Amino acid sequence: EVQLVESGGGLVQPGRSLKLSCVASGFTFSNYGMNWIRQAPGKGLEWVAYISSGSSYIYYAETVKGRFTISRDNAKNTLYLQMTSLRSEDTALYYCARGQLTSFAYWGQGTLVTVSS
């Protein structure tokens, strides 16, 4: 069974940093591209970042480019999102999602990031 478990969320002050993790199991992690997708409270879905299976290809949403860094450790079956210079508008539930072709076939339960002073 595919499982994605996010962690690392919490309350953080504007301008500070936070690192999210997503541990994958139930599939060969190193074979799949991975994504971070977020959802602000009461709002819709916003794709944040993508990393290919071997980390050769990385893409970001314009809203986070230059502030967020996606990475992965295939030996640890873990996806990361390093977030810096956080803003109130980054407050959201952050999901990691496994890529399947060009869709998001599997999602974690999410980790909540709240940016507030």
Place this chain on the structure above:
Amino acid sequence: DIVMTQGALPNPVPSGESVSITCRSSKSLLYSDGKTYLNWYLQRPGQSPQLLIYWMSTRASGVSDRFSGSGSGTDFTLKISGVEAEDVGVYYCQQGLEFPRTFGAGTKLELK
């Protein structure tokens, strides 16, 4: 960026009725390989989204055949035949043609 625009439903919908959810893209999602890179998701209340349809009309594994997808390069429809209580939630379309990936704003389905 490709903009995805979704239509609304005349909520609440009577149980057993069939409904169609519309989605439009600002650019054709038909690729040179013949596939149309449009996906549909359902997010039930309090849950993570789940993939329903990919390549515009292919049901994901385990998805009921009451769900069907159709469309052209820019106009798409998700049809639910015989709405049930478990179908309640927000439906999102998403384009997988290019980065940044983009979603529609969502269409809420409520049951009468």
